[in-house]
Amino acid sequence: MxxxxxxxxxxxxxxxxxxxxxxxxxxxxxxxxxxxxxxxxxxxxxxxxxxxxxxxxxxxxxxxxxxxxxxxxxxxxxxxxxxxxxxxxxxxxxxxTGLGCTLLNELSEEEVRKQPVKLARVPAINPDTVAWPMGDLLPDSFPAGIDRQRLRDAVQYAFTEQDQEKKWRTRAVVVLYDGQLVEEKYAPGFDRHTRLLSWSMAKSVTGALVGILVKQGKLDVKAPAPVPAWRSVKDGREQITLENLLQQTSGLAFEENYSKATDATNMLFRKADMGGYTAEHALKDKPGSVFYYSSGNTNIISGIIRRTVGEDAYQAFPAEALFHKTGMYSAVMEPDAAGNFVGSSYMFATARDWARFGLLYARDGYWDNERILPEGWVQQSSTPVSVAPKGEYGYQFWLNAGKPAGSGNRTFPALPADMIYLSGHESQMVMIFPSRKLVVVRLGQTAGSNWFDTEGFMTRVLAAFP
Structure with missing residues (x-):
């Protein structure tokens, strides 16, 4: 029928x-x-x-x-x-206090709150009475050769909405020239004391912490990554080096996609031990053979730093080894529920402190006559990994080198090829131009990944300097 x-x-x-x-x-x-x-x-x-x-x-x-x-x-x-x-x-x-915020995942609130907190002691100083860059006291003099009006106009460009449907929402810009703070501007509701989120700029800070441990002789980037889950396996993961993790060439089958539920979003918003979760992923490519940007790689590095430093010193390590040595007193790295710093994404600091971090790299790892980073570390960090299509990545740093080196095949063709930069979601950036003695910070909340006109903004800024 x-x-x-x-x-x-x-x-x-x-x-x-x-x-x-x-x-x-x-x-x-x-x-x-x-x-x-x-x-x-x-x-x-x-x-x-x-x-x-x-x-x-x-x-x-x-x-x-x-x-x-x-x-x-x-x-x-x-x-x-x-x-x-x-x-x-x-x-x-x-x-x-001192650790920022932690999302409770897979562990109870009681378990997380019971975790011991051993922070670094913040020096009892008033930054407003200490000369820049260690403090916030700025000189009365101004470097010669800078077109100040052109610079102000360039900075204003970053705050001027070009499209009401695709707002830039720039919140802070800081410009350093030859180490001196020459211009800064903030959106209403924000100022030089406001801590702002890094998103993936935190990866570069995590890379610097690795450099410090290399300087101390505690880590070797060429050696197999010291990850407990990989010690006894014979599936290829035991061949992943710390350098592979730094260069985003681990080969792990990890999907970095934020438009849906993927490895990256599950890691950040559903997992207690983010690095441990990533380390369990199978190998997709031979280590070192494919460049694939992954926040999971960086959180594996965070776990390595924790085990290398030790439990008693871990929470204080970023401040004692890096932040307090460079005047970055506002900086806070936030941990996951298991107590690992989310080195891929969660760090807060003022715009001036982000500029200080950029200045450390502009000065080849030196600060106040002390070598913070090992000799050659900045050069290694800014050397393109061979398998990056545009020569765009080093040790947790983005590069504008191009491939072949110096060619027009680079992310920002109109900007200098020696530019290295921190980059985070919603167009957070710290841009370092060694040949021009410039460090430029731009922070905001630009919802679209390509909405902010980085090249147009920086072209205007560069035009104001000799």
């Missing part, structure tokens, strides 16, 4: 509805915890570290779909933020 056309239509419609419902449930199951995790962590850090209001974070960082689906609740009594999506997928982030 044949089914009627009406019956076939009804069954087809039912099938489509069931398929759509199944897809929706699957999407919710995968995406909602990431949306709520991102929202809880972002509000927590921006409120407790940056001093912003919940409303400002909801309007900007969480203003676009699907992040706008999250409902956020701030609890001042226990210094936490909780987020849900339609009342589901509850995620909580907690603030701890």
């Amino acid at each position: 044949k089914k009627s056309t009406g019956s076939i239509f009804k069954y087809s419609l039912l099938f489509i509805l069931v398929a759509v419902l199944a897809y929706g449930v699957r999407y919710a199951w995968q995406a909602f915890p990431i949306i709520s995790g991102y929202s809880a962590k972002m509000v927590c850090s921006c409120v407790y570290l940056s001093g912003r209001t919940v409303a400002s974070v909801e309007g900007e960082e969480l203003g676009n779909y699907p992040l706008s689906l999250a409902g956020v609740s701030l609890n001042r009594e226990d210094s936490s933020v909780t987020a849900t999506v339609f009342g589901m997928a509850k995620q909580k982030a907690i603030f701890r």
Whole structure:
């Protein structure tokens, strides 16, 4: 007996509805915890570290779909933020003084709060009374040869919205010339004391911490990476070197994609031990043969740093070995629930402190007559990995070298080929131009990855200098 056309239509419609419902449930199951995790962590850090209001974070960082689906609740009594999506997928982030915010994943709040905190002691100084760059006291003199009006116009360009549908939302710009701070500007609600998020600029700081341990003779970049999970395996991961991790050539099958639920989003918003999670991934390519940018590689490095330094010294290590030596007193690296610094993504510092970090590399790793980074480390960091298509990466640093070297086949063809830079989501950048004695910081909240006109901005800045 044949089914009627009406019956076939009804069954087809039912099938489509069931398929759509199944897809929706699957999407919710995968995406909602990431949306709520991102929202809880972002509000927590921006409120407790940056001093912003919940409303400002909801309007900007969480203003676009699907992040706008999250409902956020701030609890001042226990210094936490909780987020849900339609009342589901509850995620909580907690603030701890000196450590910033941590998203609670796979471990209970009690377990995380019981973790010992052993921070570095902050020197009792007033930065406003200490000369730049170790402090914030600026000289009255101004370097000769700079077109000050052109420089101001160039900086203003970064703050001038070109398209109301694709806002740049620049929040801070700092310009150093020959080590001297020659220009800075902030958006309303932000100033030189505001800590701002690194996103992936944190990777370059993690690379510097490796350099310090190399200088101390505790790490060898050419040796197999000291990862416990790889010691007894014979699947190729035991061949991954620390240099492979630094150069993003580990070969691990890790997907760096933030538009959906992937390895990267699950790592950041659902896992307690981010580096351990990544280390469990299988090998996709022979180590050293393929360049693939991965936040997971950097979080494996964070775990290596922790085991190398030791538990008692780990939390204080970034400040004692790097931040306090360079006047970066605002800098905070945030840990995951297992206590590892999220070296791929979560560091907060003022724009001036980001400029100080750039200046350290501009000075070949020297600061106040002390060698912070080992001899040759800056050169190694700015040497392109051979398999990078545009010669665009070194040791956790982005490069503008081109491939072949100095060719037009580079990320920013109009900018100098010796430019090296820190780069993070939403167009966070610290750009270093050794040949021009320049360090330029640009921080903001540019929702589109290619919306901000980095090349146009920097071309204008460069034109103001001799």
